[in-house]
Amino acid sequence: DQQVKQNSPSLSVQEGRISILNCDYTNSMFDYFLWYKKYPAEGPTFLISISSIKDKNEDGRFTVFLNKSAKHLSLHIVPSQPGDSAVYFCAASGNNRLAFGKGNQVVVIP
Amino acid sequence: DVKVTQSSRYLVKRTGEKVFLECVQDMDHENMFWYRQDPGLGLRLIYFSYDVKMKEKGDIPEGYSVSREKKERFSLILESASTNQTSMYLCASSQQAYNSPLHFGNGTRLTVT
Numbered sequence: 213d214q215q216v217k218q219n220s221p222s223l224s225v226q227e228g229r230i231s232i233l234n235c236d237y238t239n240s241m242f243d244y245f246l247w248y249k250k251y252p253a254e255g256p257t258f259l260i261s262i263s264s265i266k267d268k269n270e271d272g273r274f275t276v277f278l279n280k281s282a283k284h285l286s287l288h289i290v291p292s293q294p295g296d297s298a299v300y301f302c303a304a305s306g307n308n309r310l311a312f313g314k315g316n317q318v319v320v321i322p
Numbered sequence: 323d324v325k326v327t328q329s330s331r332y333l334v335k336r337t338g339e340k341v342f343l344e345c346v347q348d349m350d351h352e353n354m355f356w357y358r359q360d361p362g363l364g365l366r367l368i369y370f371s372y373d374v375k376m377k378e379k380g381d382i383p384e385g386y387s388v389s390r391e392k393k394e395r396f397s398l399i400l401e402s403a404s405t406n407q408t409s410m411y412l413c414a415s416s417q418q419a420y421n422s423p424l425h426f427g428n429g430t431r432l433t434v435t
Contacts, residue, residue: 244421253331255429306420306421
């Protein structure tokens with residue numbers, strides 16, 4: 213069963229606008245959430261994380277929001293830049309388990 | 323910066339061959355992982371290791387084994403390669419098993435013909 217779901221597999225956005233990526237999870241034992249970014253022919257790189265004791269974490273242009281009651285998190289990228297074009301993976305961990313979503317392709321149009 | 327190095331970027335092997343994928347990390351991390359990435363399926367955990375000579379099966383261990391004789395090195399072994407093992411293989415390490423970021427290598431693209 214898929215414990216971490218990323219719908220809308222691809223997203224196109226104009227440079228300078230906001231990119232919003234969504235992620236839903238099913239396991240209420242998950243308490244730590246991460247986003248990774250992956251370019252073709254490279255491994256994923258860690259982008260930002262959030263613990264379940266927070267509802268928001270910000271790092272420069274990247275903000276992650278967590279809604280525990282809805283089991284939903286989102287990644288906001290503002291402003292989007294062409295170098296943000298990549299696949300983004302959501303991940304959730306807790307209870308000795310780590311699960312990844314299937315990824316979202318983001319294309320930022322100059 | 324943590325560096326995770328996978329020995330090969332691209333490999334082509336024949337069905338039935340025994341294949342070794344090597345991974346080395348330089349940050350003294352206890353935990354190391356092997357994932358495979360396939361289109362539409364995301365990242366799936368094959369095996370992980372939380373200490374030297376210790377290993378745990380992930381979600382898709384069938385057809386694979388692993389070896390961790392030294393802390394910095396984690397090897398993935400395909401005992402008898404099959405075409406359905408054609409994939410991108412990603413090694414990762416982390417300070418904690420679950421509540422810290424994984425540091426990934428650049429991957430090995432394996433093609434089994």
